[in-house]
Amino acid sequence: MLGSSHSNFPVWFGRTVLAGIVWLSVAVFTFIIGCPAIVCYGIQIAGIWVPVAGITAIGLLGIVFLIVGKLKMFIATEADTAEIWTSLASVCSISGICFFLTAFVVYKAVSPVFEGVGWALTTQHEVPQIFLGKIVSDPGVLFYPLMLSIKSSPLTLPLSLIGFLFLHRQRHNPEYARTYQIYAGLAVFVILFAVCMALGAKKMSRYLLPIFPILDILTAVSVHILVEKLFQTGIFRWRQDRKMLVSNGLKVLTVGIIVFVQVTPVLSLQPHYGTYYNPCWKLTDITKICSFGGGYGLDLAADYLNKKPDPQDLIVRVSPLSEHFFSQYFKGESYPRSTYRETRSPDYEVVYIRDVQINKVPLSDIGGTLEHIIRLNEIDYVWKNGKSQPNKKTYLSEVKAGKTIGSLWPYNEVGSTHHANEELASVMGKGVFDNPKGTQLIQRVFQTANLSSDDIILDSFAGSGTTGHAVLALNRADGGNRKFILIECEDYADTITAERVRRVITGVPNVRDDALREGLGGFFTYCTLGKPIEVEALLTGETLPSYSALAANLLYTTTGVSVGVECLAPQNDDGLFYSDAKNDYYLLYQPALEYLRSDAMILNLTRAKRIQTASRETGRKAIVYAAGNYTGQRELTRMGIIFCQLPHALHER
Secondary structure (H helix, E strand, O other), rough: OOOHHHHHHHHHHHHHHHHHHHHHHHHHHHHHOOOHHHHHEEEOOOOOOEOOHHHHHHHHHHHHHHHHHHHHHHHHEEEEEEEHHHHHHHHHHHHHHHHHHHHHHHHHHHHHHHHHHHHHHHHHOOOOOEEEOOOOOOOOOHHHHHHHHHHOOOOOOHHHHHHHHHHHHOOHHHHHHHHHHHHHHHHHHHHHHHHHHHHOOOOOOOHHHHHHHHHHHHHHHHHHHHHHHHHHHOOOOOHHHHHHHHHHHHHHHHHHHHHHHHHHHHHHOOOOHHHHHOOHHHHHOHHEEEOOOOOHHHHHHHHHHOOOOOOHHHHHHHEEOOOOHHHHOOOOOEOOOOOOOOOOOEEEEEEHHHHHHOOOHHHHOOEEEEEEEEEOOOEEEEEEEOOOOOOOOOOOOHHOOOOOOOOOOOOHOOOOOOOOHHHHHHHHOOOOOOOOOHHHHHHHHHHHHOOOOEEEEEEOOOOHHHHHHHHHHHHHHHHHOEEEEEOOOOOOOHHHHHHHHHHHHHHHOHHHHHHEEEEEOOOOOOOOOOOOOOOOHHHHHHOOOHHHHHHHHHHHHHHOOOOOOHHHHOOOOOOOEEEEEOOOEEEEEOOOOHHHHHHHHHHOHHHHHHHHHHHHHHOOOEEEEEEOOOOOOOHHOOOOEEEEEOOOOHOOO
């Protein structure tokens, strides 16, 4: 240790830096090793996958050990001030470089994780829920405090609060000081966790599961302390030889109370533990306070129907949000209530509590006769009705190939506007296009139209490019070779419509869908319209198209043949610009008013004879586009020449 107080400053500062580096290094190292998303992050080097994050973490830890050892040596020895400052500077420099490298690797590895967390925090649930008697998408900040009281046992929160108040009063007592610090830390964790979850748009009671073990620990500590203090009062007097027995008895009693209060009520509901709620709430209609569901009871409903004669022949219509769970247990055929069927009416209808709570399936709309109710923890979870109302009968002669159309396409089958916005945002970013269509909806249209695997789909108002996206996704799913033509006249045709198709073909990084992240494959050609050729402007000479542009326009308008403008140019003095198997095409034109007003643009007899001679050599007919004709039509017909006058004859064709 250095003698003067002035020289003690770098030693003190060095120790502070040492503590900071050690703490930050251990924190970063633990964060990297403890997060699989980071440990698995790597890059390809010479075709070999290298776990960059793991190597960085191990290297960082090794460097930290070296730095800490050197720093401790300088601080512990009688080194002079300059040497200590030099050591601190080198340590800080090396540490800074290491942390910057680590931060870069960590950012690259966890950015997809944070993007997913951001999506979860800002995106509401598609399916609403009931809260305090109202059907809402976001219950608000009161949701989690209320759910804590509903899902906890009657004594959990009161005992935790009493225990905290007692320990707070005894915080200066050496016997309870350490317990109070730990207790307060766990309580702060519970509060902060609930607050953070309340800030997100998605809210479900199961999101609180991580804090219930902490609450159980707090309750157990409170019970133990309170029982211990109770038996230490003057009410109970024990002889000295019974103190050990009393101590052990207190422990057994504490465990017994915890088991009785916390475990017994839940075990009585097995295996449907999630249906538990605080018995104090039985004083009111809890189904009007919060949503119930989670699939509980659907297994019992399926088991009930599986015991019917020939259950494999039964058809059951199920609430739209519950059919997926029900079908896992049912032996027969089931379909969601939102799906229209053209076959015989269902034998039974199963309605689930959550669909009833949010008024998705009003009980008044259920047909048939109520046959059985699944009741869990004194709440009706499932209603089963026999022989629902008859469906529309569709005869075979009325059904064309494909899927007959029902009256409704519900959002849980074809997506919603919110779905479509999120889908487009995952590819292009947020706010680039208002109210796009979703690929689920477009694919349902394809299904209804009974598209084959090599059909061509035309979308004359392509908008955000959903049709192209849907075609590519369907091709990837079933190996089809469908093609699409997208037409968009707005200025975002390239930046949004075509760009979306480009991205889904090559792959979109950091999206949750594996196929979209890898790329759907395929290709497309982006074409734009040239300048319009207006007949009136051509007559007046206001705008004169190039020879190639006019030739391409004439060829496409009269024959339907599309050829690149760059491929069309006069090949001889008579204006031959294109040939196919049957015809030679001539155009007498130059984009100059002097030429247009001269006889050079007129088909005269001399030129007609040259064209006739060329046609006899090639064996093809001649089609001549010109402003006028000095040869009679009968003579041209005999010569095998078809004359098209510009521009009126073309306009009239």
